[in-house]
Amino acid sequence: MKLTVLSIIKSKPSWVTEQFSTYSSRLNKSIQLNWKGLEPVKNGKASEKDQIKENGKKLLASIPDNSFVIALDQKGDNWNTQKLKNNFEDWISINKEIIFLVGGQEGLSKDCLNRSNLIWSLSNLTLPHSFVPLIVAEQIFRAWSMTQNHPYHR
Numbered sequence: 001m002k003l004t005v006l007s008i009i010k011s012k013p014s015w016v017t018e019q020f021s022t023y024s025s026r027l028n029k030s031i032q033l034n035w036k037g038l039e040p041v042k043n044g045k046a047s048e049k050d051q052i053k054e055n056g057k058k059l060l061a062s063i064p065d066n067s068f069v070i071a072l073d074q075k076g077d078n079w080n081t082q083k084l085k086n087n088f089e090d091w092i093s094i095n096k097e098i099i100f101l102v103g104g105q106e107g108l109s110k111d112c113l114n115r116s117n118l119i120w121s122l123s124n125l126t127l128p129h130s131f132v133p134l135i136v137a138e139q140i141f142r143a144w145s146m147t148q149n150h151p152y153h154r
Contacts, residue, residue, distance in 0.1 A: 001030060001031045001032070001091065001092055001098070002031075002032045002034075002097045002098070003031070003032065003033045003034070003091075003097075003098045003099075003100070003140060004033075004034045004035070004036060004097065004098070004099050004100070005033075005034070005035045005036070005100045005102060005132075005133040005136055005137070006036050006038065006059055006062050006063070006099055006100065006101055006102065007035065007036070007037050007038065007101075007102035007103075007129065007132065007133055008037075008038050008039075008040045008055045008058065008059065008102065008103055008104035008129070009037040009038070009040070009102075009104070009129065009130055010039065010040055011037075012035070012037050012130065013130055016130055016131065016133065016134045017035075019134050019137070019138075020035050020133055020134050020137045023134075023137035023138050023140070023141040024137055024141075026141055027140070027141060027144055028144075028148075031144065033137060033140060035133045035137075036062065038055075038058050038059065038062060040055055040104045040105075041054040041055055041058070048106050051104070051106055052103070052104075052106045052107060052108070052109045053109050053111070055103060055104050055106070055109065056103075056108060056109025056110075056111050056112045057109075057111075059101050059103075059108075059109075059112055060111060060112060060115060063099050063101075063115070064097055064099070066096055066097075067096055067097045067098070067099045068091065068094055068096045068097070068098050068099070068117050069099045069101060069115055069116045069117050069118075070098065070099065070100050070101070070116060070117065070118045070119070070120055071100075071101045071108055071112055071113050071115075071116035071118070071119045071120070072100055072101060072102050072103075072108075072119075072120055072121075072122060072132055072136070073103075073107065073108055073113060073119050073120075073121060074107075074121050074123075074124065074126065075119070075121065076118075076119030076120045076121035077118070077119060077120060077121060078121050078123075078124070079120060081139075081142060081143070081146070084139055084142070084143045085143045085146045085147065087118075087143075088140070088143035088144065088147065089147060100120075100133075100136055101116065102129060102132045102133060102136075103129065104129060105129060122135055122136075122139075
């Protein structure tokens with residue numbers, strides 16, 4: 001199973017990258033969890049709406065064919081841990097690469113949301129977008145540990 005977090009991010013903070021790697025390395029070898037950061041469009045004189053649209057094009061162009069896409073958006077569905085575990089088990093069975101889309105500071109474009117198979121809200125709070133890949137990695141590890149009856153999730 002391959003899971004990839006695609007995010008619009010200017011630079012990955014080293015501590016976030018290190019912790020993301022820690023969680024991804026704890027998964028068994030049949031599960032690959034990666035983070036690919038994409039440089040945001042230059043702010044310049046472009047409107048916020050144009051920036052969202054251009055960043056969305058970058059994200060969409062980076063999605064491999066036949067992938068299952070999950071947008072991370074504050075307006076998405078809130079999942080509890082059991083729901084995430086159930087979804088994780090479903091993702092294993094569909095045998096497709098799972099792509100998590102993380103927008104830039106402005107969020108995701110409508111095109112990204114429309115392309116997504118699911119829209120997941122990590123919180124009703126506004127989170128720093130550089131933290132989101134780490135939160136996803138930790139939650140994926142938690143869901144996986146539940147499927148393995150590992151005590152981590154308690």
